[in-house]
Amino acid sequence: MQNAGEANKRILLLSGYDAASHRRWREQLIDLLPDFSWASLVLPPRFFRWRIRGNPLTWLNEPLLQERWDLIIATSMVDLATLRGLHPRLADTPSLLYMHENQFAFPVSSGQNASADPQMVNLYSAMSADCVVFNSGWNRDSFLDGVDSFCQKLPDGVPEGLIDTLRDKSRVIPVPIEDRLFAGRPSLVERTCPHLLWNHRWEYDKGPDRLLKFLQVLEQRSVPFRLSVVGERFRSYPKAFDRIREQFDPCIEHWGFLESREDYDHLLRHADIVVSTALHDFQGLSMLEAMASGCLPLAPDRLAYREYVPALCRYKSHEQNAEREAGAAADSLEGMLEKGDSTCPPEGWRASSLSGDYRSLFQHLINAGSGSS
Numbered sequence: 318m319q320n321a322g323e324a325n326k327r328i329l330l331l332s333g334y335d336a337a338s339h340r341r342w343r344e345q346l347i348d349l350l351p352d353f354s355w356a357s358l359v360l361p362p363r364f365f366r367w368r369i370r371g372n373p374l375t376w377l378n379e380p381l382l383q384e385r386w387d388l389i390i391a392t393s394m395v396d397l398a399t400l401r402g403l404h405p406r407l408a409d410t411p412s413l414l415y416m417h418e419n420q421f422a423f424p425v426s427s428g429q430n431a432s433a434d435p436q437m438v439n440l441y442s443a444m445s446a447d448c449v450v451f452n453s454g455w456n457r458d459s460f461l462d463g464v465d466s467f468c469q470k471l472p473d474g475v476p477e478g479l480i481d482t483l484r485d486k487s488r489v490i491p492v493p494i495e496d497r498l499f500a501g502r503p504s505l506v507e508r509t510c511p512h513l514l515w516n517h518r519w520e521y522d523k524g525p526d527r528l529l530k531f532l533q534v535l536e537q538r539s540v541p542f543r544l545s546v547v548g549e550r551f552r553s554y555p556k557a558f559d560r561i562r563e564q565f566d567p568c569i570e571h572w573g574f575l576e577s578r579e580d581y582d583h584l585l586r587h588a589d590i591v592v593s594t595a596l597h598d599f600q601g602l603s604m605l606e607a608m609a610s611g612c613l614p615l616a617p618d619r620l621a622y623r624e625y626v627p628a629l630c631r632y633k634s635h636e637q638n639a640e641r642e643a644g645a646a647a648d649s650l651e652g653m654l655e656k657g658d659s660t661c662p663p664e665g666w667r668a669s670s671l672s673g674d675y676r677s678l679f680q681h682l683i684n685a686g687s688g689s690s
Contacts, residue, residue, distance in 0.1 A: 325354070326354065327353075328387065330355060330357045331372075331389065332359040335359040342415070342492045345495075358376060370434055376400070385410075388686070389413070390415060391446070395414075397414055411683060412445065413448045414445075414449045416452065416599075418456065419439055419463065421436055421464060421466075448487075448488065448678065450490050454489050490678070499662055501611070508657055511654060513590050514607060514612060515591075515593075516603045517548045517598075518549050529560055530639050531642075533643070535650070542568060543569075547575055547581070548574065586611060591607035591613070592616075593617065598621055601620070601622060614627075615630055615650055626661075629649075629652070631649070
């Protein structure tokens with residue numbers, strides 16, 4: 318429902334590391350809520366350590382930060398506390414921190430050096446914000462647990478009640494899934510030789526080595542399948558992908574990133590089962606999109622998947638034993654194929670369902686700010 322006063326309410330959206338999922342959410346919000354007056358400041362998704370620590374310096378002389386706004390929305394890569402300290406007008410403006418991910422639960426690869434700096438940016442930003450919104454309950458809980466564990470390691474000076482304060486200002490509103498993706502497919506298309514789709518970033522935390530082991534178990538059990546492996550690929554990527562392509566080439570329907578959104582949507586509508594082998598996924602947009610398009614999910618029993626993947630579609634999690642997990646995934650797949658499960662579109666994640674949650678929260682923060690000024 319449109320609010321007559323929204324057209325005059327100005328929102329500044331700050332995206333400190335405008336990766337694909339962050340950009341999509343940002344553009345989607347503006348499209349879903351056009352009655353607000355929007356402006357955006359974004360930084361490109363490269364040089365991660367510099368971006369998360371340096372965005373206040375990069376934006377130091379940004380004219381937009383000198384203007385008056387009714388609401389500031391910042392993503393989790395933004396150092397909101399420092400920005401509000403450097404720009405007095407922002408200190409008096411209601412602010413919302415949107416946590417696409419949190420650095421307390423984000424894995425550190427073998428090529429990275431561990432550092433508390435990104436975690437401190439998340440923590441100080443959450444303390445500074447009037448409201449902290451997470452894209453999943455797992456993201457929220459892992460953040461609060463991570464802050465708690467972090468604070469217990471500090472020598473002294475940790476304020477009492479910090480976790481309760483953060484919890485009280487936290488909410489969960491996922492990144493929405495466009496209504497157009499909901500295809501209305503009632504059941505699995507092909508059970509004799511299902512089309513498996515793995516559609517994640519080509520990085521180690523998405524478990525490509527686990528995908529390889531899963532496919533090898535299927536081959537050992539003589540379970541026929543077709544395979545599409547898509548998703549964003551970078552210059553350096555895990556070698557498990559090369560092994561998958563070499564070993565399972567006769568089964569492959571599509572391989573590599575799809576530049577065309579239309580081609581990708583077509584693939585979502587024609588695949589049968591969307592597979593995750595991820596060790597980290599703060600919401601799982603690729604899984605949700607495929608489920609909306611009619612795919613059955615097959616995901617480990619961990620992370621945010623417990624919030625929307627039915628129990629019968631979750632295989633037992635063995636994070637420390639990839640071989641056992643591969644066997645569990647194959648067991649679940651065979652059970653799903655035998656029963657011919659119905660699709661399970663994530664209705665609660667529809668954009669039309671979530672837009673009202675975003676609208677009411679934004680309006681509440683704006684009204685609270687107006688009342689205190």
